[in-house]
Amino acid sequence: MNNTCSREEMDEVLMLAEKDPQKLYGALKEHWQGLQPAKNGEILSVAPVFDQAASIEEAAHAQTQQDTGSDVDLRRKKIGRRYRMSIAAIAVITIGIAAYFLNHQSADRAVAQRQVVADVAAPAGTKATVRLANGQTIVLDSLLSGTLAVQEDAKLIKNADGQLVYEAQADPADHTPVYNTLDNPKGSRVVDMTLADGTHVWLNAGSSITFPVAFTGSERRIQLKGEAYLDVSHNMARPFIVQTGDLMIRVLGTGFNVDAYGGTEPVKVTLLKGAVKLSNKNTSSLLKPGQQASVKEQISVSNNVDMDNVLAWKNNKFIFDNSTIQQIMRQLERWYDIEVVYQGVPTTEAFIGSISRDVKLSQILSLLSETNAVHFEQQGKKVIVKR
Incomplete structure (x- = not known):
């Protein structure tokens, strides 16, 4: 295997090839496993085996012609053909072993490289920012706890546990409210914030809310894009509006x-809990606890909703309950900040399952693939969805 061999060594190899080719295969395989894999795409060749064998056979052939004449020459030609046939067999075996191990070593390395490059971890922290009314942007994850901003009637504070809190004056002045915006982008953990009136807000990834620093006037109004859970502070005289x-x-x-x-x-x-009234330009509806409204142009109300499913994101879980692959991938897209591309028509299968949002993306895709209803190809932060 180091491109050199003596006549005696070649004879031993050829005899083994004729008498016990399986044993030769096993010996070559064991030797090949001990070799270092090719580097930088280098291709290992068995051509030197042919060259060495040809030299031995030609020398033997010439010597025989000089010593014994044509009759022996015919026998040597037969022996030479045996050599060539055996050498060809050795070459086939060697090439087969080489191809097998090179392919598997290359495949293993390629898989390992793809896993390192392609896998996407769950968000480790928040990427959220607060845009103040004066245009200043505060990046939350880069700041220690303490007072982040002082604005007219309130202070923005970050607690030691990472929660944002607006502390308003006891009796804020009744003037035009000053608005801030909390942006929580894709690939960011849930943000926990308490507004100046005591209302508690949890904001999911890929979401934002715009709110007054201090609530004044006859109502408390905020604007929402994306998903949030709100535990609203009770105030009969000043209704809360989202x-x-x-x-x-x-x-x-x-x-x-x-x-x-x-x-x-x-x-x-x-x-x-409590009660909410929904209204748009077409209609309105009153919700009771346990109900869910689905709103497009009209409002439709469902009873006996699975609250664990609805609040899974707040409780750091993915729960799929007869979910389509598109619904699932939208959740993964926001949480892992990935790009999702569909190859062909998406499957119509419904999926059921539950998993922590702390796992790596590949673990969820692997579980979904086990259904055989859908398959995936990861290319960095791009995921191709296949049937």
């Missing part, structure tokens, strides 16, 4: 989830 597109959600004191990412999906409002 505006998302054309939909207005009016509450007094309640806990509810709003899924308003837009696109082809309807806005979904799910009520856990």
Whole structure:
């Protein structure tokens, strides 16, 4: 295997090839496994085996002609043909072993490289920012706890546990409110914030809310894009209003989830406690606890909603309950900040399952692939969905 061999060594190899080719194969295979794999795409060749064998056979052939004449020459030609046939057999075996191990070593290295490059980890922290009314942007993950901003009637504080809190003056002045915007992009963990009135907001990845630094006037109004869970501080005299597109959600004191990412999906409002009134330019509806409203042009209401499913994102889980592959991939797209491309018509199969949002992307794709209803190809942060 180091491109050199003596006549005696070649004879031993040829005899082994004739008498016990399986044993030769095993010996070559064991030797090949001990070799270092080719580097930088180098191709290992068995051509030197042919060259060495040809030299031996030609020398033997010439010597025989000088010593014994044509009759022996004919026998030597037969022996030479045996050599050539055996050498060809050795070459085939060697090439087969070489191809097998090179292909598998290359494949193993390629798979390992793809896994390193392609796998995407769950968000480790927040990428959220707060855009202040004066245009200043505060990047939350880069700041220690403490006071982040002081604005007229309130202070923005980041607690030691990462929660954002607006602390308003006891009696803020009744003037035109100053608005800030909290942006939580794709690939970011859930942001936990308490507004100046005590309302608690959890904001999912790929979402934003615009809100007053301090609430003044006869109502408390915020704007939402994406998904949030709100636990609204009770105040009969000052109703709380969430505006998302054309939909207005009016509450007094309640806990509810709003899924308003837009696109082809309807806005979904799910009520856990209290009461909310929904209205758009076409219609209005009153929700009771346990109900969910699905809103496009009209409002349709469902009863006995699975709250674990609705609040899975807030509880750091993915729950798929008869979900389409498009619905699942939209969630993964926001959480892992990936690009999703469909190859062909997506499967119509429905998927059921639950998994932590802390796992790597490849683990979820692997579980989905085990259904054989869908398959994936990862290219960095691009995922191709196949039937």
